[in-house]
Amino acid sequence: MNPPATFFSGFELKSLLGGEPLFIQTLITGLSIGGIYALMAVGYSLVFSILNFSNFAYGSIIMLGAYIAYFSFVKLGMPMGVALVLSILGSAALCLLNERLAYSPLRKRKASALYFMISAMGTSIFLENLVYATIGARFYAFPQEFTGTNFEFMGTSIGMLDLFAIIFAFVAIYGLHYFLQNSRTGIAIRAASYDIQVCELNGVNNTRLIGLVFVLAGGLAGISGMFLGMRYMVYPTMGWITSKAYIAAVIGGLGSLPGAVVGGVILGVLETFVSAYVSSVVRDVFSFSLLVVLLMFMPTGLFGKYLEEKV
């Protein structure tokens, strides 16, 4: 048998002069994807800043959030707002349950971050395959008339979905920011991200605080799950899209919330431009190369706090 004549078929450089409308349209799509990445990265980074481990179960919580949104919106015919609220509440409850069952015993034993990470991976395999075994591997799509509407704005057509995603992502992130900056509980969470033991010495109930952090992260997972499901359909392994959120969080610097937002937006916008102007195939290779090159020059990411492991 003969090997194929050409070695690589993926690349085809699209015209770089796509015109102004395409540029704005790409930017809007990029911002909406970036906004969702930012939401997921913030949820992930929030847990990291307190417990100092990578919560790999977060992707499957997002996936479950998408299923809740889909079933309440399409199958039960609820209005979109109610579906969103249900998805937020459901994901928050699941995230809290995840902490209480899989992480809390490790926390009591003061296990190292490694064990938390494996436990998170186990949770993620468990949840993904539970959905696969009970609901099935089918891809569910939100109805076209809802996700496919466009409107004209300054000569470019903008997707309704993109606009909603941008608005919801940034409102949610701003809300979280306001809560962390101004409320007493928010101050306690920020204190815990510096030193959780001293925080407890000052009279904060750490178990409750950690529970609350997981509830907040779960709420963000609900919003991002719904929008991810609308954009990419709902299926058991959709949680792997969150590996982009992990990359975004690392680009911004793990544990830093502004970093997660900036990293998410940068990654989303750059990826969309690469897939629009170069090729959608090189998109994933591009995001990974971006990560490695950035880490070579800035080993803590853009806004990272810690370089060394906490001992």
Next chain:
Amino acid sequence: MGYYISGILTICLIYVISNVGLSVFTGFTGLFSLGHAAFFAVGAYTAAILTYFYNVNFYLALLAGGLMSGLVALVIGYPTLRAKLRSDYFAIATLGFGEAIRVLLENLSITQGARGLPGIANYATLPVVAAITVITVWIAVNFTHSRQGREAIAVREDFVAAEMMGINIFAVRLRSLIFSAVCGGIAGGLFAHYISFIQPSMFTSYLSTQMTASVVAGGMGSITGTVLATIIFIAIPEILRVASIWRLVAYGLLLVLIMTFRPQGLFGYRELSLGRSWKYLRENTLMRAKGRK
């Protein structure tokens, strides 16, 4: 039936090769890799393409697969290990790396994209695989008992102290990574020539997770633990084919339970040895006998 059992055994041993390699890296340097399936895939594709398109000798192709994996490990390991990333950053970098390799395999024409390579010659029989497994485990055990292995343990336990003792952390980690990648590549080559069909979707991050999980469940830094955990993780699900969907559910649950109740893994840092097991048995029975008196 005999064919069935030898099939399960072959698959087990192939994964033993790759997981022992990963054990040398993760277990002995403390760094996590979530993209090790990529090394497996690179080895599988290199070896398969060589025998399939160019009729290269199987053993040479296997070796080429291992070397190719090692080369890829050098390319990815040099920048990431040089930067002395903390382990979470490294884990996510490898996660991205694994996905990037899979996307590349899906889009290269030499790999025939997502269709995969069907009809690879079936060279990897049980005796061949068993022989290579024995050699790999022997090399791995010697590797960990060498100066390199001791330095790696020092780095894992306290890298600041290790660096002050004059150990070059970067070199130790890079050598371990390349060793594990070569093992993964050879295992991949065997896998391709046993299954005789490969496609990119076989090498997802799920495979990486499974490899890492075997190392952790066996006990970080215990080669025999890794071997045993791999056999348990691969063989039991294969035997319990009946509940094929639910076995993965149980597998995830098992990981969480191990972390919750026996976080040091099956063997902790210790190796399984006949002498020690005998001593343990004898002492325990003696103790019990004394207690009864």
